[in-house]
Amino acid sequence: MIKVEDLHKNYGKLEVLKGITTTIEAGEVVAIIGPSGSGKSTFLRCMNLLENPTSGKIFVGGQDVTDKKTNIMKVRQNVGMVFQHFHLFPHKTVLQNLTYAPIKVKGLAKAEADKIAFDLLDRVGLKEKANEYPTRLSGGQKQRVAIARALAMEPDVMLFDEPTSALDPEMVKEVLDVMKSLAHTGMTMAIVTHEMGFAREVADRVLFLDGGVLVEDAKPQEFFTNPKSKRAQDFLQKML
């Protein structure tokens, strides 16, 4: 589904990603973990070109997104993204947040977009909030709406950039539960997270990044019980 080949990203002199190569298969749930500043968010944001890679190739669904000729807008319609700080559109109601892109970008009829939106809101347990504005929602509710908004485009891949890091502790679970049920539907997911329990339980694979390098790529049981690298051992010691 997503293939990354020797991905480099520099900010001026600072090299954030130092050649990452990996593949995410369709239906796979991949947790991307690592200390802050390890480049994991940048890595994720390269996948839908919110960050422009300095060099290397990224294929999403067979299309090379780093190729200038690729219609990146078209690719992004197929790659949902959930941000740490939600970024809901504050001037639109919850329902409008969900239907905006399907109507304006995909050209869906309003009735059809509404139906998809209500189904999704039902799935994330927020049907009754359809006509509220985002400011009236709690953090956990906002993030569930943000997930539903991304899903409303019916993407093949979902990217999560620290989806629970900005939440109050008591709201983390409701968001993780939604993500868990999404994983069970067979959605391809790449999740940058600090929730080790979640990564262990839900992910099919763990990518451990440190200093812009993909240090470990392993099954969760393997990674959490028997990390190979010293850096992963140190990291886990601090986290667990």
Added chain:
Amino acid sequence: MNLDFAQFIPSMPYILKGIFVTLKIVILAGIIGFILGIILSLFKISKYKFLGWFADAYTSIFRGTPLVLQLMLIYYGSPQLIGYQIEPYTAAILSFALNSGAYISEIIRAGIQAIDKGQQEAAMALGVPYSKMMWDIILPQALKNILPALMNEFITLTKESAIVTTIGVMDIMRRSYQVGAENYSFFEPLLIAGLIYYLMVVTLTFLGKVVERRMRRSD
């Protein structure tokens, strides 16, 4: 102080007609200036350097010279510029629109740049093209935040419109002045003009508050 307003009562309809003249100039110049301001602000944040340079130069010139000079340059310069003498009205609307466009573009630019970058990223991640993102996501939020500043600009425009009297437009100011000249008494008609301007500005302020309240309903 002996004020005699009574002698001006017959002239009141004449002065009041100036309201429509002033309003016509302010509303048209306001609308054109607003559209121009949006375009210039988009130039300023554009990735194309030339557009940004153009908009900055434009703003610099129109903010850096007196409005009354711009008005006169356009009015008296029109025969040499375009070959015929334009109406004072046209010159007034044109100069005010061009001038306020410069100020409004700065207001809108600041408003756009104050919007969280995440809004743009969220729209991009959904595959929303730039033009739709600007129009549907960024500008509505920016406009809400800058409404007080925009209102201020329109209020300034309303008051400053009095200088069109210098090229002979029959606005409130000029009519009051003429009435004063006819009666050899300027103080009262000018006070009346002042009151009319003030009431127009108060009305504008009130309308601005109403719009602002409407736009705040999502808070």
